[in-house]
Amino acid sequence: KQEVTQIPAALSVPEGENLVLNCSFTDSAIYNLQWFRQDPGKGLTSLLLIQSSQREQTSGRLNASLDKSSGRSTLYIAASQPGDSATYLCAVLNSGGSNYKLTFGKGTLLTVNP
């Protein structure tokens, strides 16, 4: 059974700091890994999707890497802003028995202080 772990559970940083969120997964037979953002009381918004054959994806100040063999991904946020405050969720899409299952981590709650 796939398990996804996110560390840290919560992170508080001053505005302008660069930061890294970590995600690890137990089963490397994945189709892709995705990072989502969730604002309080809202749904999830996809930030980056890395296919299993890729090593990283970038969007603006966000960069996500994937090391499938070691079961790890990182989300790097450059020059953090208060508007980046949210919960960040990592999810992996499993191949194999069920092609349609996204397994989510419990998230990292990020607070960027002005």
Add this chain to the structure above:
Amino acid sequence: NAGVTQTPKFRVLKTGQSMTLLCAQDMNHEYMYWYRQDPGMGLRLIHYSVGEGTTAKGEVPDGYNVSRLKKQNFLLGLESAAPSQTSVYFCASSYSAGGIDTQYFGPGTRLTVL
């Protein structure tokens, strides 16, 4: 485009009552999903559908039924609500499940069962 919409946004039920949650998407997506999000548990897949007229069980299907009579709609039913079904329910949709497409999420329905 409205994307993925969910009705209602909030609902309070008494134990044993029934209700139906409606999810609608206007992106012509084949795949649709129902998740529940609980504190400390992350998001878990309840049921999903790979096309009109088809449904399949996810990770936590007990106590729920679903129907996909029209491609754009995915209904989640609770026949006899229990306090353990108090949760935030999210619907999502995607064009495919092959690894290159992300899932688009609705804003959620907050359900309380007393």
